[in-house]
Amino acid sequence: MTDKNIGISTMAIHTGNMRDTQYHALTMPIYQSSTFYFDTCEEGGRKFAGQEDGFVYTRLGNPTTAVVEKKVAALEGAEAAAATASGIGAITSAIWSIASAGKQIIADKTLYGCTFSFLAHGISKYGVEVKFIDTSDIEQVKANLKENTCIVYLETPANPNLKIADLELIAKTVHAYNKDIKVICDNTFATPYTQQPLSLGCDVVVHSATKYINGHGDVIAGFVAGSAELISQVKLVGIKDMTGAVLGPQEAFYIMRGLKTFELRMQRHFENAKLVAEFLDKSDKVTKVYYPGLESHPNHNVAAKQMKRGFGAMMSFEVKGGKAAGMKFCNALKLCTIAVSLGDAETLVEHPASMTHSTYSAAELAEAGISEGLVRLSIGLENGEDIVADIKQALDQI
Ligand code: 7XF
Numbered sequence: 202m203t204d205k206n207i208g209i210s211t212m213a214i215h216t217g218n219m220r221d222t223q224y225h226a227l228t229m230p231i232y233q234s235s236t237f238y239f240d241t242c243e244e245g246g247r248k249f250a251g252q253e254d255g256f257v258y259t260r261l262g263n264p265t266t267a268v269v270e271k272k273v274a275a276l277e278g279a280e281a282a283a284a285t286a287s288g289i290g291a292i293t294s295a296i297w298s299i300a301s302a303g304k305q306i307i308a309d310k311t312l313y314g315c316t317f318s319f320l321a322h323g324i325s326k327y328g329v330e331v332k333f334i335d336t337s338d339i340e341q342v343k344a345n346l347k348e349n350t351c352i353v354y355l356e357t358p359a360n361p362n363l364k365i366a367d368l369e370l371i372a373k374t375v376h377a378y379n380k381d382i383k384v385i386c387d388n389t390f391a392t393p394y395t396q397q398p399l400s401l402g403c404d405v406v407v408h409s410a411t412k413y414i415n416g417h418g419d420v421i422a423g424f425v426a427g428s429a430e431l432i433s434q435v436k437l438v439g440i441k442d443m444t445g446a447v448l449g450p451q452e453a454f455y456i457m458r459g460l461k462t463f464e465l466r467m468q469r470h471f472e473n474a475k476l477v478a479e480f481l482d483k484s485d486k487v488t489k490v491y492y493p494g495l496e497s498h499p500n501h502n503v504a505a506k507q508m509k510r511g512f513g514a515m516m517s518f519e520v521k522g523g524k525a526a527g528m529k530f531c532n533a534l535k536l537c538t539i540a541v542s543l544g545d546a547e548t549l550v551e552h553p554a555s556m557t558h559s560t561y562s563a564a565e566l567a568e569a570g571i572s573e574g575l576v577r578l579s580i581g582l583e584n585g586e587d588i589v590a591d592i593k594q595a596l597d598q599i
Contacts, residue, residue, distance in 0.1 A: 209276065209394060213460040217271025219264065231454045232256075232264045261441060265450035269457050270424070273414065276393040276463075277406050279426035283435045284453060288389060288409025289315055290446025291423030293323075294439030295407055296352065298431075299383050302328030304351040309336040309366065311359040311569040313409075314553075314560040316387070320354070321565075336366040337500060339374060346378045356387040358504070361517050361553040361577045362570050363390075363491040365500035368507055372402025383431075389413075390543075394467035395510040405431060412544030415459040416466050420452045466582060470514035470544075473585040477578065480589045481518050486596040491575075492516040514580040515543060517553070523574040526599045527552065531576060533595035536587060543579035548588050551577050 207215075221230060237256040239245035247253040256262050266284050274282035285291040296319075300306060308320050310333040320331045334341040336355045353375050357366040372384045385405040386398035392413045398406050408414055410422035423446070425435045440446055478492040490497070493504035494512030504512055520526045531539050537548040541557050551557060554566055554573050561569060580588060 208464070210461075210464040212275045213272055213463045216275040217268045219268060229265055229268050229454065229457060231450050233450055234263075235259050259450065260445065260447045261436070263450050263453070265457075266448050266453040269453045269460070272457070272460055273393075273408070273410070273424045274426055276460075277388070277426040278393075278397045278400050279406065279432075280429040281432035282424050282426040283432050283440060284410075284448035284456075285423040285425065285440060285444075286446040286448050286452075287421045288313075288387075288407070288411055288423040289319065290440075290444055291407045291409070291425045292316055292387070293319060294435050294444045294446055295385060295405055295425045296320075296324060296354075296439075297443040298434045298439035300324060300329045300351050303349060305330040305332060305347050305349045306352045306354060307332050307334060307336075307342065307345050307350060308353075309355040309359065309364075310334065310565075311362060311364050311571065312354075312356055313360040313387070313389075314558040316356075317558075317565075317569075318560040335364075336371060337364055339367070339370055342371055342374055343378075346375065346382070348379075350379065350382050352383050352385055354385045354387075356390065357396075357507075358390045358493055358513055358515065360390060360515075361558060361575060363493055363498070363513075363515060363517060364570065365493050365498070365504045367500075367503045368396075368398050368401040368403055372404075376402065390513055390515050391508055392463075392467060392513075392544075394464060395471075395508045395513065399427070401507055404428070410456055411542060413467065413470070414463070414544075415456045416463065416544055416546070417455070417459050418542065418545035418547065420455045420459075422448050422452050422456055466546075467510075467514075469582050470580060471511040473548075473582070473588055474512070474514035474516060474580040476585040476589055477580050477592065478516050480592065481516070484593075484596055486520055486599060487518050488521055489519045490516065491518065515577070516580070517575050517577040519572055519574045520576065520596070520599060522599060524552075524554070527574045527576045529599045530595050533598040534591055535594070536583065536591035537578070537595075545579065546582040548581035548583060548591075549579040553577050 270282045383404040386403045389409045405427040408424040
């Protein structure tokens with residue numbers, strides 16, 4: 202099923218499915234095999250040369266993984282998608298497939314900590330220039346585009362402070378300068394449930410599928426989605442030769458299972474998040490709430506334009522008393538759990554400056570708008586009123 206007009210759940214449940222003609226199993230079997238046999242040497246040769254379709258070796262492709270790739274491609278409105286062993290595997294496989302020595306990457310300065318680290322300390326060792334800017338300011342994007350720019354890289358909403366950038370405006374501006382520059386958007390926080398960067402003009406979407414796409418906190422995985430040509434490069438160069446970040450068929454199966462309830466989960470996540478954000482916004486213990494659904498968010502209008510079904514379930518905030526009070530709040534929570542990661546059924550709380558963004562120096566954190574006292578919440582699937590009650594009792598203790 203590839204009809205673009207079908208709904209999100211229908212797509213997540215049906216797109217890409219293969220019929221098991223041998224045993225009539227309803228769910229896709231896990232093809233737990235590293236290699237695939239050939240009837241003849243000639244057949245193997247043809248498959249290696251790309252003259253004949255079929256699976257050869259799981260680092261190059263696997264039937265179970267191929268089904269979940271089709272589902273994620275459909276959800277993102279992409280021609281194709283490549284599954285990877287982690288979100289960082291997706292990001293590095295995409296970037297290694299596009300960038301080369303002598304080229305420039307423009308990246309937002311507010312990114313997930315290890316993405317920042319890869320750009321600031323990893324790929325920059327290999328002759329690739331990386332310029333960190335604020336992509337929510339289009340003038341900064343314009344001022345930094347150069348003849349050798351090959352990628353503009355951003356997250357929106359950004360981890361951890363939910364900064365919003367205008368994807369349509371950025372893609373239009375970048376492509377008017379040079380249509381070959383790839384605009385890459387990490388869509389992990391928003392998910393394709395509410396935001397499809399490719400439909401807004403971006404070239405590549407990357408995901409940590411460890412989060413909402415799998416949704417159950419039991420898998421590390423990632424995806425790259427984009428044109429068939431680019432995904433072929435990501436598979437044949439980025440994943441096959443540069444990173445080797447291949448998703449295993451067992452993980453692909455878990456993601457397939459998680460996707461069956463993707464839309465239902467996202468609806469509940471968003472409903473709960475709205476309740477919590479409104480509660481935090483009114484609390485006199487809280488000095489600032491970062492949630493794109495609040496009108497007080499500086500780019501609320503841009504978020505409303507590009508996030509079609511709501512504003513996500515991630516938020517961060519600062520409490521009166523700064524870092525010490527923020528830590529006290531986290532430690533006082535009973536239902537919500539102190540853990541990094543996001544998009545799980547459980548509500549999770551963490552302290553970005555010492556955890557997910559500890560790869561930033563103190564000066565870099567300040568520059569990226571990540572305060573020492575910032576507390577980040579991933580709102581889960583529990584009953585919303587129970588999450589609010591737990592947050593209230595913890596705030597009452599500071
Ligand atoms: O390689 P991973 O599957 O862990 O994904 C990396 C990644 C990529 N993009 C974004 C926007 C992410 O948030 C992540 C992972 N973030 C977790 C977090 O912020 O809690 C990692 C825990 S250290």
